[in-house]
Amino acid sequence: MQIPAIPPIHDPELAARLDHRIDDKTKPQGSLGVLERLARQIGLIQRSEHPAVAKPAIVVCAGDHGVTAEGISAYPQSVTWQMVENFLAGGAAINVFARQNGCALHIVDAGVNHEFGKRVDLVDCKVAPGTRNFCEQAAMSDEDCARALEAGMRFVDGLDCDVLGFGEMGIGNTTSAAALMSAFTGIAAADCVGAGTGLDAEGIAHKRDVIERALRLHADAKAPLDVLAAFGGFEIAFIVGAMLRGAQRRMVLLVDGFIVTSALLAAAALQSAVLDYCVFSHCSDEAGHRRMLDYLKARPLMQLDLRLGEGTGSALALPLLRAAVNFLERMATFSSASVNGKNG
Ligand SMILES: O=C(O)c1ccc[n+]([C@@H]2O[C@H](COP(=O)([O-])O)[C@@H](O)[C@H]2O)c1
Numbered sequence: 001m002q003i004p005a006i007p008p009i010h011d012p013e014l015a016a017r018l019d020h021r022i023d024d025k026t027k028p029q030g031s032l033g034v035l036e037r038l039a040r041q042i043g044l045i046q047r048s049e050h051p052a053v054a055k056p057a058i059v060v061c062a063g064d065h066g067v068t069a070e071g072i073s074a075y076p077q078s079v080t081w082q083m084v085e086n087f088l089a090g091g092a093a094i095n096v097f098a099r100q101n102g103c104a105l106h107i108v109d110a111g112v113n114h115e116f117g118k119r120v121d122l123v124d125c126k127v128a129p130g131t132r133n134f135c136e137q138a139a140m141s142d143e144d145c146a147r148a149l150e151a152g153m154r155f156v157d158g159l160d161c162d163v164l165g166f167g168e169m170g171i172g173n174t175t176s177a178a179a180l181m182s183a184f185t186g187i188a189a190a191d192c193v194g195a196g197t198g199l200d201a202e203g204i205a206h207k208r209d210v211i212e213r214a215l216r217l218h219a220d221a222k223a224p225l226d227v228l229a230a231f232g233g234f235e236i237a238f239i240v241g242a243m244l245r246g247a248q249r250r251m252v253l254l255v256d257g258f259i260v261t262s263a264l265l266a267a268a269a270l271q272s273a274v275l276d277y278c279v280f281s282h283c284s285d286e287a288g289h290r291r292m293l294d295y296l297k298a299r300p301l302m303q304l305d306l307r308l309g310e311g312t313g314s315a316l317a318l319p320l321l322r323a324a325v326n327f328l329e330r331m332a333t334f335s336s337a338s339v340n341g342k343n344g
């Protein structure tokens, strides 16, 4: 398997031209704050002084997790496929927010423990009906992990979009994400673990024990792909592949909550320049997410106490991305509006 080469977005000459355009708008310099940094970043990603958010898409990847056998979620595994049906019927939060924001939505079965049959609206990339219990063995074989990564890359090869948002669905996947976080960052499991869909304090303590046990079992997994295979999920590996290919194709990558960011930890361990292409939509209410973002030196756009996943944060961030490219394209300049500039 070929890991995509990703160039950094570094381009001092274009950055200077973007900065000039931004500073020439009728506002005190820097006063549009984060939106100015976004406009500059999107311009550098798209290699354009006139960046656009014209064709946004969100991909929601679903997969099941063998580690649910350890009793680490407040909900049964069957909710994964039932929510996939809900996505396909248009009734989930992500359907509502994607529609509200004029965003294409793609639903992927990367490894759900359910036979959906032939469905035109479901992208069938099922590698297996769920991962193995990573307390007993690696969640994925190396081959299956590579299959999920490649499926993510191939999926993005067929996409026509400029902004690619990520979401996921998978009962048990906050356990997978917390284990990935601890393995990739060296942060203690106790500081990675959280309530997920709604565990109480006792449930969280048990989840921490499960993760610590698995970290001991797979202590030899050091290379990024080995860590991903040991603790990941099919939906997480699919997202890793899709992120790497999306960055290679110079898409803006919209990062959602705790699980999607754990996929980014793996992607960044494989190709650190992928981070240049990322916009962090929000800081999730899942306990470890703030620490994960800090580790990546990431500044999320919003803090809404969301802990849903599905790409809901990605969808809700779209108006801010649009505001960033719109002010750059549509605001008057000091000279066009005859407004005096600084000290002038
Ligand atoms: O995105 C987040 O930050 C987030 C935080 C907590 C839970 N979730 C969602 O909840 C599910 C996993 O929770 P759990 O408790 O089953 O591990 C999965 O479907 C995720 O989309 C998502």
Ligand SMILES: Cc1cc2nc[nH]c2cc1C
Pocket (backbone or CB within 6 Å): 075, 079, 083, 168, 169, 170, 197, 308, 309, 310
């Ligand atoms: C109902 C439900 C919806 C979800 N969406 C994402 N994760 C979820 C988990 C549950 C339990």
